[in-house]
Amino acid sequence: MTNGPEGLRCMLMRGGTSKGAYFLAEDLPFDAEARDALLLRVMGSPDPRQIDGLGGAHPLTSKVAVVSASGHPDADVDYLFLQVGVERPEVSDRQNCGNLLAGVGPFAAERGLVEPGSGETSVRIRMLNTGDLATATFATPDGRVAYDGSAEISGVPGTAAPVVIGFQQGDRPLLPTGRARDILADTPVTCVDNGMPTVLIAASALSVSGYEEPAELEEDQRLGERLQEIRLAAGPLMGLGDVSGTTVPKLSLLAPPLHGGAVMTRTFIPVRCHTSIGVLGAAGVAAGLRVPGGVGQDVAELPETGDRLRIEHPTGFLDVESAVDPGTGDSAPAARRTAVVRTARKIFDGTVFPRPV
Numbered sequence: 311m312t313n314g315p316e317g318l319r320c321m322l323m324r325g326g327t328s329k330g331a332y333f334l335a336e337d338l339p340f341d342a343e344a345r346d347a348l349l350l351r352v353m354g355s356p357d358p359r360q361i362d363g364l365g366g367a368h369p370l371t372s373k374v375a376v377v378s379a380s381g382h383p384d385a386d387v388d389y390l391f392l393q394v395g396v397e398r399p400e401v402s403d404r405q406n407c408g409n410l411l412a413g414v415g416p417f418a419a420e421r422g423l424v425e426p427g428s429g430e431t432s433v434r435i436r437m438l439n440t441g442d443l444a445t446a447t448f449a450t451p452d453g454r455v456a457y458d459g460s461a462e463i464s465g466v467p468g469t470a471a472p473v474v475i476g477f478q479q480g481d482r483p484l485l486p487t488g489r490a491r492d493i494l495a496d497t498p499v500t501c502v503d504n505g506m507p508t509v510l511i512a513a514s515a516l517s518v519s520g521y522e523e524p525a526e527l528e529e530d531q532r533l534g535e536r537l538q539e540i541r542l543a544a545g546p547l548m549g550l551g552d553v554s555g556t557t558v559p560k561l562s563l564l565a566p567p568l569h570g571g572a573v574m575t576r577t578f579i580p581v582r583c584h585t586s587i588g589v590l591g592a593a594g595v596a597a598g599l600r601v602p603g604g605v606g607q608d609v610a611e612l613p614e615t616g617d618r619l620r621i622e623h624p625t626g627f628l629d630v631e632s633a634v635d636p637g638t639g640d641s642a643p644a645a646r647r648t649a650v651v652r653t654a655r656k657i658f659d660g661t662v663f664p665r666p667v
């Protein structure tokens with residue numbers, strides 16, 4: 311524990327298209343309630359502008375990663391993701407975040423939790439929110455993390471060093487309702503969980519094109535009500551119970567691709583509309599498109615060969631390597647392979663001073 315009397319050791323990082331505060335677990339209170347109360351003060355919540363803290367006034371920039379050495383035989387480090395409410399005094403561990411995941415390997419190397427290789431380093435990560443495992447591989451020339459590089463990801467200006475992430479899905483079913491298609495609130499949907507519970511819906515079924523700007527969709531009150539109705543019906547069917555106060559499941563509206571990809575998306579997380587798409591959200595869309603009989607098959611244009619699916623979103627695209635075993639009469643469809651390329655960057659490393667109580 312290296313915290314001073316008032317400050318906490320903290321690294322601010324961009325992970326993929328999101329940004330968050332990264333902590334070693336040992337630098338935060340062990341007690342979850344005390345930890346969450348402290349994180350609200352660190353991020354400046356509740357406040358729509360988060361003016362008195364690190365948060366960026368949007369769910370995508372109000373995120374925390376807590377990292378520690380892992381006791382799991384197949385993992386080097388444990389990563390707990392916490393979504394910090396912007397306008398509400400809430401901290402939730404009910405969802406994972408594949409974007410902040412991109413920074414976990416580099417952060418673990420920076421903090422000495424793993425020994426960087428000379429050339430590249432692979433870190434095996436257990437994601438505590440779901441129990442799933444991932445392996446992140448990134449460049450460490452001379453035994454130090456390199457952030458500069460030539461990888462480009464849509465939604466982030468410039469280029470940076472790639473972080474290649476491969477996922478191993480745990481034991482949860484890819485189709486949590488047991489069906490490729492359900493009708494919820496009079497709307498055909500496909501409920502998937504390839505790391506992030508997500509409800510896939512054809513945009514046309516909700517009388518939108520799926521090409522609108524996120525802000526325009528957020529202003530559409532009728533659409534918001536339909537989405538909430540679908541979400542509340544999906545929660546119990548997906549084994550999530552009452553989801554009125556939770557950030558999962560997400561909802562992804564699907565439309566035919568505009569730029570040569572497999573599908574165009576607008577994703578609600580779940581109230582704000584994502585300016586791009588989450589990593590695990592995209593992994594769910596990709597796997598869902600491959601499910602025979604799923605709603606994605608009505609709108610997507612799937613390549614004839616190869617695992618790569620280009621998921622288009624409001625600010626570009628996210629390529630997902632996605633293979634799904636389609637299942638037989640006796641076995642359900644299951645994700646066989648999921649991998650993505652992301653980038654991450656250390657923005658600052660220092661001491662954060664939480665707002666006083």
Ligand code: NQM
Nearest residue numbers: 328407408409588589590591
């Ligand atoms: O789906 C936003 C993000 C995310 C989550 C959200 C994410 C993921 O873009 O893996 O990364 O869905 O709340 O950071």
